[in-house]
Amino acid sequence: MTSALVLLSGGLDSTTVLAYALKKGYDVATLSFDYGQRHNIELLSSRSVADFYGVENTVFKIDLRQVGGSSLTSEMPVEKRDIEKIGESVPNTYVPGRNTIFLSVAAAIAEVRGIDRIMIGANAIDYSGYPDCRPAYFSAMERALSLGTRIGNEKGFHIEVPLQYLSKAEIIRLGSSLGAPYHLTTSCYEGKRPACGRCDSCQLRLRGFMEAGLRDPLEYESFPEFYSEYLKKGRP
Template sequence: MDGKRAVVLISGGLDSPTVLAYALDHGYKVFPLSFDYSQRHAREVQSSEKICSYYGLELKKITINLRQIGGSALTDDIEVPERGIDSIDGSVPVTYVPARNTIFISLAAAYGEVIKAGTIFIGANAIDYSGYPDCRPEFYNAMEKTLNLGTEYGIESGFKINVPLQYLTKADIVKLGRKLGVPYRLTWSCYNGREKACGRCDSCILRLKGFMEAGDFDDIEYEEYPDFYFQYLKSHGKL
């Protein structure tokens, strides 16, 4: 039974709800977990709540204050950068939150120990992403080994970190999510937590690129669209 119980990290963006739907589709009893870490885009926590409500799941929220550490545009008084799609490369951007996924995975494992859930799902992606070091396969392989060395449950039963979107493009993720019926209208990816998504930060740009390359259209509202997506909408009679 333990092997079919899973903690699913959910942030409310494009990837993690897709992973939640994937876990459900693969027969797991899902225990969603989100974090309010005093992030600039705290609106994503509201999206997590809406998504879990949609699936009839009870969301567990953990509150930690990473602003006490800072060092990121998401947890400090640092401006969120706006750049073109061609400028997003493998370098680590200022929106990287120091050790965030290390902290999240560790807390997910602690929760998993208590509820006897041996699998931890996370929506990390190493193809279309902003260059975060804690999105790489090497990191998750190392973290899984660490959990199985340093926790009682890991020693006795074994933890598995499941990263099903690891090698998918954003377009692949959109296609998978549509197939699984993910309610993308309820999601939120923008690093700026305003009424509408900005359409200019890395997260918005990568999200819109994914929908475009999937031949699909995003369901949420934007303050403005990057030129490539504006032209895409225009060519399909959506403007």
């Protein structure tokens, strides 16, 4: 049986990856990060999703507030943009080095456990424009981790990014077909319940549900206009 360490943020994408890995029959453990993020409510969602599937969830603590430079790890306001502007530039929700740090820690934990596969729910289609979500980045990290770990030298180290070329709507359709518990997830960069409905992550999530022809099961403080119009049409 193939073993995999799934990075689980408690969000929509990582939950879909977990459902996908289990459907493929992988022996799965999950890893979440408490990194000083303002939206640390995602740790509760990660635990709920892991419990839903009955898989182990390890929480690794690291303080990226010491790095700063992001509205997710500081007191600066979370940047809000119109949906049409998302992806045009790197917003202040970008956390410098986050995926590089996460993957390095994950590789260390995986190596100790004899696991040569890390799975992550990054996406390069409907995303906020982060440079560490691009396919070229993950290919480079896979090469680096294969070179820099014992298990990588012996077996080759794999970073699997199954959602990277899917739109948010395609991700939601996939997860829904697998019974992913989206009602347990969180996506809001503000870390709110109900979710703010205005940050990049909320808007991309809501547009994905709209384009998938489904209704998001989460509660929101407010909806962007495109989603309000969608609901007015009686969908779903």
